[in-house]
Amino acid sequence: MLKRTRGFSLIELIVTVGIVATLAAVLGAAGWKVYERSSLAISASNIRQLSVGAAAYLGENNNVFWPYCAAGPEPRGVTWWFGYEPPGSSSLPEGRRIIRPEAGPLGGYVPMSIRPDPGLKLSGRAFKPKYKFGYIGIGYNVLLGGNWSGLEPRINVLTLEKPGEIVVFTTSAQVNTFQKPASGSNPMLEEFYGIDQREVTVHGRNAGYAMVGFANGSAGFLPIDPSTIDQRAPKANVGRFAPSGSTKYLLNQTNNN
Numbered sequence: 001m002l003k004r005t006r007g008f009s010l011i012e013l014i015v016t017v018g019i020v021a022t023l024a025a026v027l028g029a030a031g032w033k034v035y036e037r038s039s040l041a042i043s044a045s046n047i048r049q050l051s052v053g054a055a056a057y058l059g060e061n062n063n064v065f066w067p068y069c070a071a072g073p074e075p076r077g078v079t080w081w082f083g084y085e086p087p088g089s090s091s092l093p094e095g096r097r098i099i100r101p102e103a104g105p106l107g108g109y110v111p112m113s114i115r116p117d118p119g120l121k122l123s124g125r126a127f128k129p130k131y132k133f134g135y136i137g138i139g140y141n142v143l144l145g146g147n148w149s150g151l152e153p154r155i156n157v158l159t160l161e162k163p164g165e166i167v168v169f170t171t172s173a174q175v176n177t178f179q180k181p182a183s184g185s186n187p188m189l190e191e192f193y194g195i196d197q198r199e200v201t202v203h204g205r206n207a208g209y210a211m212v213g214f215a216n217g218s219a220g221f222l223p224i225d226p227s228t229i230d231q232r233a234p235k236a237n238v239g240r241f242a243p244s245g246s247t248k249y250l251l252n253q254t255n256n257n
Helices: 010-060 118-122
Strands: 069-071 078-080 083-085 138-141 167-171 173-176 188-191 209-214 219-223
Touching (some): 010 118, 010 209
Antiparallel strands (some): 138 167, 167 209, 173 188, 209 219
């Protein structure tokens, strides 16, 4: 005689679905925490390797910081602090521009194991890359490197009164509303490569704190000044270390005169 197969009652089905949903939420949260920790580790590794490379560069170049930018007339391309951009690259669509990290001023000093930082995608905003194979998301203090043009006097690290308080590298990004697919109604986060006392480009993507590398070779975290947060995408935590005009953490007052 065949036995009848008992199905789930409605209550049993609701309870089962609830248990599955709870397990999925717990496992999903755990997975997200692992992803966040992985992002933090990659940021730390990138900052550390850049700091080691910076120390080696300074030791072989009279202790003077490298330029942020060294733009040559076409067809020479542009040498940024983070790599060489060949001629014609800037005319390519965003995300497809070419950068060659090994040909930048730190190329011979920094290992090739620097990796794209997934933390840029944890901001709650859509992410828009600039370069193909890019997005390390680290900015250089342009006040040390001849400003944005690279043509102004560059700082000698030995003239820094408290190098352990002067940022050389930091996690960096900017809010873009002016390049498609970004717009005023669709602000997007994009990688950025420099910081100063005016631009809103310090990225607190590690729980609201920016990871930094100081001029003495140490690393740590600094908070974003709440009054400087870019209100076009406040949850992305993009701002400055201090109000506009302040060179706190960026330059000695004596260097600034």
